[in-house]
Amino acid sequence: QVQLVQSGAEVKKPGASVKVSCKASGYTFTGYNIHWVRQAPGQGLEWMGWINPNSGGTNYAQKFQGRVTMTRDTSIGTAYMELSRLRSDDTAVYYCARTIPFDYWGQGTLVTVSS
Amino acid sequence: DIVMTQSPLSLPVTPGEPASISCKSSQSLLHSNGYNYLDWYLQRPGQSPHLLIYLGSNRASGVPDRFSGSGSGTDFTLKISRVEAEDIGVYYCMQALQIRYTFGQGTKLEIK
Helix, strand or coil: CCEEEECCCEEECCCCCEEEEEEEECCCHHHCCEEEEEECCCCCCEEEEEECCCCCCEEECHHHCCCEEEEEECCCCEEEEEECCCCHHHCEEEEEEECCCCCEECCCEEEEECC | CCCEEEECCEEEECCCCCEEEEEEECCCCECCCCCECEEEEEECCCCCCEEEEECCCEECCCCCCCEEEEEECCEEEEEECCCCHHHCEEEEEEECCCCCCEECCCEEEEEC
C-alpha cells in the first residue's frame, strides 16, 4: 500500500535551518510529484511547492522563494524539504503529499521555532 | 494568486441531517479541457488531511457516496446527504488550476 512516512519533530532556533524527510513506499517513487504543505497551529493549509522525483525539477510558492529547497534521493525513495532562516511564524506542521490531487499524505512533522 | 473563499466557517449539524459547504474562487477554475480544477479535503481532528473529491465532482477511492461535489467556474458546493459522527473535522477546498495552489480557509463541521 502507498505510504509516505515523514521524519520526527524538530525544535530549532530563529535563523537556523530545518530539513524534513518524506519516505515513499508502495509505488514507483519517480512516477509522481511530491508536494509540501504546511499548517500553522490552529490555522489552515498552505502550499509550499513541489518536486518532480524523476527530473529533480521544482516549483516553489513565491512566499518561500529563496528560503526553501526541495530535493530527493531516488535510491531510497525519499523527498526532502529544507527551510532556512527560520522565524517564529514558521512554527507549523509540515506535510508531504503525493501529486495533484493530493491522494496520499504523510503523517506530518511538527517544526517548532523558538529561542 | 487565486483566492478561495468558503462559507460557512463553522457548521453545526445534527446526525442524519444534510450539510452543505460553499467554495467560491476569485477566477474560473474551468479548464479548456472541460474539467473544473477544484478538490475537497477533510482533516479530522489530529489527523492529516485526506482527499474527498477531485475535479469538482469525482469521489476519491473509498469515499462514501453520501459525499458529493458540484459546481463549475467559480462556484462550488460540497454536500453530505446524511451527516455521521465520523464526518466531523475541517473541510478545505483547493484550486488546482494554477500551480500556485491555494486553499480555502476551512469549514469546521461539528455535531450538535
